[in-house]
Amino acid sequence: MARVVVDVTLKPEILDPQGRAVQGALGRLGLAGVTSVRQGKQFVIELEGTLDADRRASLDELAATLLSNPVIEDFTLTVEDAG
Amino acid sequence: MARVVVDVTLKPEILDPQGRAVQGALGRLGLAGVTSVRQGKQFVIELEGTLDADRRASLDELAATLLSNPVIEDFTLTVEDAG
Numbered sequence: 834m835a836r837v838v839v840d841v842t843l844k845p846e847i848l849d850p851q852g853r854a855v856q857g858a859l860g861r862l863g864l865a866g867v868t869s870v871r872q873g874k875q876f877v878i879e880l881e882g883t884l885d886a887d888r889r890a891s892l893d894e895l896a897a898t899l900l901s902n903p904v905i906e907d908f909t910l911t912v913e914d915a916g
Numbered sequence: 917m918a919r920v921v922v923d924v925t926l927k928p929e930i931l932d933p934q935g936r937a938v939q940g941a942l943g944r945l946g947l948a949g950v951t952s953v954r955q956g957k958q959f960v961i962e963l964e965g966t967l968d969a970d971r972r973a974s975l976d977e978l979a980a981t982l983l984s985n986p987v988i989e990d991f992t993l994t995v996e997d998a999g
Binding site: 834840842852855859863864866868869870872873875876877879888892899 | 917923925938942945946947949950952953954955956957958959963965971975978982983
């Protein structure tokens with residue numbers, strides 16, 4: 834079984850109001866000196882069999898289109914286990 | 917500057933309808949054999965100065981209370997750079 838993690842983050846130039854809210858809350862709750870919080874999404878995907886080059890390519894394409902919005906988001910795909 | 921990543925995931929016994937929807941979509945869009953998709957949140961936190969034991973402890977506590985819901989979620993805290 835293969836296991837892949839896709840992390841989706843907002844591009845640096847895109848404002849992240851949720852992250853700003855968390856940053857403010859961390860400060861109010863006693864953690865000083867927080868300069869930035871960015872909130873993203875994480876998908877943990879498990880697949881039958883092995884992750885060959887074809888499946889890896891189609892996963893890359895789906896991560897760029899279904900899982901993230903290329904206008905405002907970047908993604909990183911990490912193969913934790915190729916099966 | 918210190919940099920910490922907090923990954924928040926649903927506990928394994930909690931249903932994840934968003935993950936199920938993504939799993940179905942991956943299959944329809946041509947990626948066969950996806951057995952599970954779980955969707956989580958990721959917080960990338962940057963702090964001034966260094967991450968000493970006190971700040972690390974308060975970050976741990978805030979990750980367990982503010983950033984995640986301990987009833988339904990687990991979190992992992994990764995220090996990418998202690999400053």
